Amino acid sequence: MKNSKQTPYAVEMLQVVKRFSQVLAVDHADLQVKQGEVHAVIGENGAGKSTLMRLLYGFYTADSGTIRINGETVKMTDPGVAIAHGIGMVHQEFMLVPRLNALDNIILGQEPRKGLRVDRQKAREEITRLAGELGFQVDLQAEVRDLPVGVQQKIELLKVLYRGASILILDEPTAVLTPQEVDELFQMLRNLQKQGKTIILITHKLDEVMAIADRVTVMRRGKTVKTVPKDSTTSGELASLMVGRNVILDIKPPPVKPGERVLTVRNLSLQEPGSARVLVDGVSFEVREGEILGIAGVSGNGQSELAELLTGLTRPTSGEILIRGQEVTFGSVRRKRESGIAHIPEDRRNTGLVMALSVEDNLTIGHQDKPELSGKVLLKREAIGERSDRLIKMFDIRPPRRDVAAWHLSGGNQQKVIVARELDHDPQVLVANQPTRGLDVAAMEYVYHHLLEARNQGKAIVLISMELDEILTLSDRILVMYNGRIVGEFARKNADIEQIGLLMLQGREAG
Amino acid sequence: MKITSGLGSALIAVCIGIGISLILALLTGASPILTLQALWVGSFGSPDSLAVTINNAVPLILTGMAVLVAFRTGLFNIGGEGQMYMGALGAVLVGLYVDLPPILEVPLLIAAGALFGALLAGAAGLLRAYTGAHEVISTIMMNYIAQYFVNYMVTKGPLNKGSYSAQTHPINPSARLPVLWNNPVSPVTISVIIALASVLFIHWFLTRTKQGFVLTTVGLNPRMATYAGTNIKGYWIFGMMLAGAFAGMAGAVMVGGVFHKLVANFSTGAGFTGIAVALLAKNKPLGLIPAALLFGGLNSANLELQLSAGVPKDVVLIIQAVVILSVAVQAVISERLEKRQAAGIDRVGSQ
Secondary structure, three states, X not given: OOOXXXXXXXXXXXXXXXXXXXXXXXXXXXXXXXXXOEEEEEOOOOOOHHHHHHHHOOOOOOOEEEEEEOOEEOOOOOHHXXXXXXXXXXOOOOOOOOOOEHHHHHHOOXXXXXXXXXXXXXXXXXXXXXXXXXXXXXXXXXXHHHOOHHHHHHHHHHHHHHOOOOXXXXXXXXXXXXXXXXXXXXXXXXXXXXXXXXXXXXXXXXHHHHHHOOEEEEEEOOEEEEEEEHHHOOHHHHHHHHHOXXXXXXXXXXXXXXXXXXXXXXXXXXXXXXXXXXXXXXXXEEEEOOEEEEEEOOOOOOHHHHHHHHHOOOOOOEEEEEEOOEEOOOOOHHHHHHOOEEEEOOOHHHHHOOOOXXXXXXXXXXXXXXXXXXXXXXXXHHHHHHHHHHHHHHOOOOOOOOOOEHHHOOHHHHHHHHHHHHHOOOOOEEEEEOOOOOOOHHHHHHHHHHHHHHHHOOOEEEEEOOOHHHHHHHOOEEEEEEOOEEEEEEEHHHOOHHHHHHHHHHOOOOO | OHHHOHHHHHHXXXXXXXXXXXXXXXXXXXXXXXXXXXXXHHHOOOHHHHHHHHHHHHHHHHHHHHHHHHHHXXXXXXXXXXXXXXXXXXXXXXXXXXXXXXXXHHHHHHHHHHHHHHHHHHHHHHHHHHHXXXXXXXXXXXXXXXXXXXXXXXXXXOOOOOOOOOEOOOOOHHHOOOEEEOOOOOOEEOHHHHHHHHHHHHHHHHHHXXXXXXXXXXXXXXXXXXXXXXXXXXXXXXXXXXXXXXXXXHHHHHHHHHHOOOEOOOOOOHHHHHHHHHHHOOOXXXXXXXXXXXXXXXXXXXXXXXXXXXXXXXXXXXXXXXXXXXXXXXXXXXXXXHHHHHHHHHHHHOO
């Protein structure tokens, strides 16, 4: 294949911008992919990788910027345009019809015809040839729903190749695969590369990048931070680039001497019901009075499940949870709350609030049994109103009215309602899961302020966040979670961003 | 947005319903003015028709309540009909076999009806909470079970009075609901007070009590309620039982106030009409009263429409159907408007 200096880039995206209402998902990003290379696009969850690829595939149209395919400027208005230019995408969630067989899934929409009939024989020959070139076999008669995930992915790949794609986008292709299947996939990708295909691989796993990519583009917060050849970088450098360090807020928590042990977790595990997957794997830690324990990790590594186990929304498979020495492992949410656990949930709209109810009602939920707010049957509406006004004032909830429905509030003020309600339980332990997700800086600062104040009052806080900056800013100690396990622990003063980054992204420190 | 909320939108729905029916009347050659007049006279315009309307409306308020309470718990109770049959069975058992002074026996009869209805609906709640069986399916099926079980009891079963008619013996005179207005066509009993008291009770329960508050959160967002420490399964069962109690009371007032015995297939579908009534009432307890009066009035106007306007009585069904459709369409429209509005406020309101 020719690779002279004149050869244009296979894909060139210049100063591409995509905004979703408030969020700048892709911020003047540049991506240049050479023909015939495996180009990894890496970044944390929400860094903008998938959006950038969807812009390239025509799922979304860019607000501004230029996209060139093999040197030709293309207006990507829909996937049809992308396909016509030889781009194919294997999505994270497969787009297959479970009840059709593999062959029909591959040719669906592109059936070769003989008169009025579908020429399946021709299709079968063509696909068998394609599969052979890649070095694998697929039972084309099998119904897709009966096939393992790894094989379904091969079918997706064949589907793309059958449509004549020369530029392949794979969106986190290894997320659903076993290690053996990953090896097979990479072998297939190498074979494709030999045939001259260009491959763009989206991932947040550094091992994979080091194993297969030629060049790497790192994205962070919608921007393309850097593009480097793999051979001239290290996983350590990539990790630092990915997680970055953006000092959003200059907060220096005053030193507090941690007091007694409040929360003890021993060997806590959760197995996914009906499968062998272990979501939380033998987690142990403790949190003391006046301490914020930060749990860092890329999303989907068991942190959400851990929060649900601690707060009683899910029952663990094994292990122990103790509050001040008292066992509450298998307790219900109510039991856990009664023993002093409060919870700021990650999903504000669906878990944290009843959007249709007023601010007052939302502040009251969970407190309604307190003797000062109700008798056996009747609510003490007056006391409830006074309490609401007090909390609205204390937490500066705007508009300062208790009768507006929660959905009329901005995200930041919704979060204030939740924080106010949970802290008003005067908890021993506060589990804060992604407490600032989607908030602007002012609201974020507000939440930080309240978390630190709670800490200074001697509460034990478990802070789960995908934002490493947040963890580093607030935590007294930091645990790193990877694949359901705790893979590292750092005291605040020893926290090393590169080490933490590596642990988050590949589960171990050395590259 | 005022148009799409509350009373205003319900009135619009009713006007659309009547308007379309007038057009239909016109197309069949009848006079729209006579039709309107017949509608009025047949429903509210004379003492007799007013009495019929009220007696139609009472069970509809109660079966509407059975839908409303379940809905407020986040569940769809389609089983009002079956719960009403069970309630009638409970009531007739008291009426036949208990002999107490009316001051005790009448409340006992109503309570038995409520209990039987609650037990049937509670079974659907239990199934939902512990097996995941959807309450729409189970309540629909239980309608058949209850209706045929009651029919069996009064035809071949032990409650049959022993002749060839499919009914029980009359209940004890002391079990009859006291009459408030002795209209010759349709005497109005204290069932009116029971229905109105039920409305006030649920209004109070939902707005003033702790349990009503928690039930509301469960209905609006079960996930959030769980997160806050509520036993939502318990509330599902409780909500269904409370709902079923009202449908059961509907059956009890039919036995104690209208038939004074239990007759096979006695229902004219009040259990199902209750769904429409609750819909028109926008699931607000106080809204049940005008909604039930409307449906009760339309049903009572049947005869008058045929006799004096020459309009087939099916026009009433058309009005009801169009009213329900209008309400449903408005619900969709107002939901969209609210979403758009909420989105707009989100944009403006963020600091």
